[in-house]
Amino acid sequence: MSNRWVAVLSGGLSHEREVSLRSGRRLSAALRSVGLVVEEWDADGNLLTRLKEHRPDAVVVALHGGEGENGSVQTILELMDVPFVGTDSQACRRAWDKPTAKAELARAGLATPEWAVLPHATFRELGAQPVLDAMVDRLGLPLMLKPDQGGSALGAHVVRDAAELPAAMVGCLAYGNTVLAERFVEGVEVAVAVVDGPDGPHALPPVEIVPENGVYDYTARYTAGLTDFHAPARLDEKAAQAVGELAVSAHRLLGLRDVSRTDAIVAPDGTVNFLEVNVSPGLTETSLLPMAVEAAGESLGNIYANLIERAVNR
Amino acid sequence: MTASEIRALFAVASRPEVVSLAGGMPHLAALPLDSLSAEVADVIATEGLVALQYGSAHGVPELREQICDVMALEGINGHPDDVVVTVGSQMGLDMVTRIFCDPGDVVLAEGPSYVGALGSFSAYQAQVVHVGMDADGLMPDALREAIAAVERSGRRIKFLYTIPNFHNPAGVTLAVQRRAEILETCRTHGILVVEDNPYGLLGFDGVTYPALRSTDPDNVVYLGSFSKTFAAGLRVGWVLAPHAVREKLVLAAESATLCPPTLNQLIVSRYLTTHDWKGQIKTYREAYRERRDAAISALEQHMPLGSTWNKPNGGFYVWVTVPEGIDTKAMLPRAITQRVAYASGTGFYADGLGSRQLRISYCYPTPERIREGVRRLANVIKDEIELHETFGPTVGRAVSGPHSPSPDTA
Numbered sequence: 001m002s003n004r005w006v007a008v009l010s011g012g013l014s015h016e017r018e019v020s021l022r023s024g025r026r027l028s029a030a031l032r033s034v035g036l037v038v039e040e041w042d043a044d045g046n047l048l049t050r051l052k053e054h055r056p057d058a059v060v061v062a063l064h065g066g067e068g069e070n071g072s073v074q075t076i077l078e079l080m081d082v083p084f085v086g087t088d089s090q091a092c093r094r095a096w097d098k099p100t101a102k103a104e105l106a107r108a109g110l111a112t113p114e115w116a117v118l119p120h121a122t123f124r125e126l127g128a129q130p131v132l133d134a135m136v137d138r139l140g141l142p143l144m145l146k147p148d149q150g151g152s153a154l155g156a157h158v159v160r161d162a163a164e165l166p167a168a169m170v171g172c173l174a175y176g177n178t179v180l181a182e183r184f185v186e187g188v189e190v191a192v193a194v195v196d197g198p199d200g201p202h203a204l205p206p207v208e209i210v211p212e213n214g215v216y217d218y219t220a221r222y223t224a225g226l227t228d229f230h231a232p233a234r235l236d237e238k239a240a241q242a243v244g245e246l247a248v249s250a251h252r253l254l255g256l257r258d259v260s261r262t263d264a265i266v267a268p269d270g271t272v273n274f275l276e277v278n279v280s281p282g283l284t285e286t287s288l289l290p291m292a293v294e295a296a297g298e299s300l301g302n303i304y305a306n307l308i309e310r311a312v313n314r
Numbered sequence: 315m316t317a318s319e320i321r322a323l324f325a326v327a328s329r330p331e332v333v334s335l336a337g338g339m340p341h342l343a344a345l346p347l348d349s350l351s352a353e354v355a356d357v358i359a360t361e362g363l364v365a366l367q368y369g370s371a372h373g374v375p376e377l378r379e380q381i382c383d384v385m386a387l388e389g390i391n392g393h394p395d396d397v398v399v400t401v402g403s404q405m406g407l408d409m410v411t412r413i414f415c416d417p418g419d420v421v422l423a424e425g426p427s428y429v430g431a432l433g434s435f436s437a438y439q440a441q442v443v444h445v446g447m448d449a450d451g452l453m454p455d456a457l458r459e460a461i462a463a464v465e466r467s468g469r470r471i472k473f474l475y476t477i478p479n480f481h482n483p484a485g486v487t488l489a490v491q492r493r494a495e496i497l498e499t500c501r502t503h504g505i506l507v508v509e510d511n512p513y514g515l516l517g518f519d520g521v522t523y524p525a526l527r528s529t530d531p532d533n534v535v536y537l538g539s540f541s542k543t544f545a546a547g548l549r550v551g552w553v554l555a556p557h558a559v560r561e562k563l564v565l566a567a568e569s570a571t572l573c574p575p576t577l578n579q580l581i582v583s584r585y586l587t588t589h590d591w592k593g594q595i596k597t598y599r600e601a602y603r604e605r606r607d608a609a610i611s612a613l614e615q616h617m618p619l620g621s622t623w624n625k626p627n628g629g630f631y632v633w634v635t636v637p638e639g640i641d642t643k644a645m646l647p648r649a650i651t652q653r654v655a656y657a658s659g660t661g662f663y664a665d666g667l668g669s670r671q672l673r674i675s676y677c678y679p680t681p682e683r684i685r686e687g688v689r690r691l692a693n694v695i696k697d698e699i700e701l702h703e704t705f706g707p708t709v710g711r712a713v714s715g716p717h718s719p720s721p722d723t724a
Contacts, residue, residue, distance in 0.1 A: 013329055124703070167708035170702065176651075
């Protein structure tokens with residue numbers, strides 16, 4: 001393996017700062033273990049100066065949420081002509097906005113739970129209750145509420161009773177101005193990582209998520225022991241292949257690059273529903289991508305070292 | 315929102331772009347670091363073999379004498395033998411709870427109360443019953459009512475935990491005329507008083523109130539600290555306890571840590587001997603008063619109608635009540651987005667109250683940053699009001715687990 005020197009960007013100012021710092025530390029250790037020279041940088045006001053002065057061989061974006069996933073940091077790296085691992089800025093913008101990603105994939109014929117997107121202003125202008133009623137009439141209960149952008153399930157609520165809706169809306173809109181409401185699909189929840197290789201993108205084994213309390217919320221994600229994971233997922237061969245294909249399709253259709261993670265639900269009838277995609281998957285001790293890597297018999301360090309080579313030679 | 319979610323949001327508060335009004339870190343910029351470092355070097359050079367060796371769990375004798383001099387400022391006539399040096403007063407609090415409380419025992423505490431104390435009580439499975447406060451601190455009537463209610467329920471009250479001066483988080487001070495009454499009530503009912511007094515010397519009007527311990531040495535366990543008057547990172551605090559309790563404390567301390575760090579104790583002792591520590595406290599007081607003034611004037615200028623707050627005359631905190639319907643915990647992500655952090659009120663209650671309150675700490679940021687932080691906070695509240703006008707009153711879900719900033723939050 002080469003002795004490239006790379007900067008791992010983590011932290012930032014998003015609500016997911018803490019998760020990102022953990023991802024950055026873990027990735028940095030993995031890269032050092034395969035011989036790379038790594039510096040961990042916070043994505044702060046010194047980013048441009050650092051890039052100019054230090055010119056790393058490549059940057060790995062381990063930022064979650066906000067500027068790390070919405071294409072802003074990627075735009076800066078493109079402007080500075082610094083090679084980086086991950087999706088380019090334009091595709092980041094598409095993937096980051098959950099309704100945009102859902103719409104593109106639905107247009108291409110992929111299944112995704114029916115949804116509605118509304119900004120706070122619409123509720124204010126038309127009256128909250130009639131709009132909420134219309135939402136429930138159409139999407140049914142339970143329904144899933146999440147901010148239209150953002151990750152780690154921050155602000156996400158499963159609403160089982162219409163009476164819980166106003167509080168869930170307030171909780172959700174504390175993270176942003178627009179809410180994505182989705183029909184709730186029961187089934188097997190899986191996450192599928194996709195990695196680019198010489199033969200194009202390929203899916204790693206799907207990871208099945210079984211949260212102890214039924215909801216894979218922030219606490220269930222980042223508290224060891226609160227969620228059971230099965231890697232590979234306990235799916236039959238056909239379903240396992242279908243989730244892999246869905247994830248690769250999402251990766252291709254949205255123009256993603258190097259690595260992505262698609263979250264999906266396999267309904268009892270076997271339909272694989274696309275939920276959302278992450279251009280900067282979590283890399284913490286309890287994150288899904290490292291589990292998929294392990295289930296594939298590979299190492300995180302090697303996978304990212306290969307992606308770094310790809311980035312440098314692009 | 316879950317406890318770990320709230321804790322994660324505070325990770326952003328450490329970034330300089332965010333004005334953190336959330337933490338409780340003291341303002342250390344005023345410390346004379348040059349002369350201090352020379353003294354620390356000399357401690358190692360001349361007393362190194364003592365400083366770097368185990369000590370007694372009771373604490374360094376010379377420091378215990380000096381602690382008695384510090385406490386004398388609050389009218390306490392304590393004996394060095396009854397002082398136990400602890401790793402911050404937090405350890406004292408933890409040990410007192412461990413010694414006195416069995417699972418299910420009741421601890422009375424002001425509502426709201428110090429979040430670190432609630433954590434200790436919860437760790438030993440003690441049940442906290444909050445007692446109301448007003449602008450003059452703990453209310454004697456409310457105390458009597460709480461005692462009666464607990465006694466009727468057949469539970470045992472082990473002690474009253476109280477922060478009489480410049481309360482954390484409420485910012486209020488127990489009126490002097492109430493002190494005797496509260497002590498009398500507790501004594502009559504056989505309830506020990508645990509007096510936590512880290513801010514007592516930080517009164518802005520130069521007034522130092524008589525400690526509860528000063529008039530009732532037999533029924534008060536006093537917790538003191540150098541964290542706010544000197545240096546929090548040294549983790550040197552103390553307990554002054556009646557003789558019988560003191561012996562138990564020494565044994566408990568020995569099993570927990572063997573001894574408090576000797577070097578740190580010698581540093582504090584040397585500082586008290588060689589520096590104008592009273593002058594330093596005066597410097598701190600002035601710095602905090604300036605920050606308090608910045609916080610209060612900004613609140614007056616920016617806060618929306620329906621918000622209320624107190625004007626503390628010492629300590630680190632303003633306790634703010636926001637307009638009805640707003641849940642300060644649910645509002646936190648919006649605040650982080652707008653680059654300001656605060657501690658939401660529910661963390662300071664063991665019973666789920668406090669959703670309409672928040673704590674502003676003015677101890678750490680500069681006055682300019684405090685003003686900017688309060689301005690941002692007011693905008694956050696105004697946005698949240700709009701949301702509540704749209705969706706009507708909502709009831710947030712209760713959160714278990716720590717949902718306040720860690721001690722190193724700015």
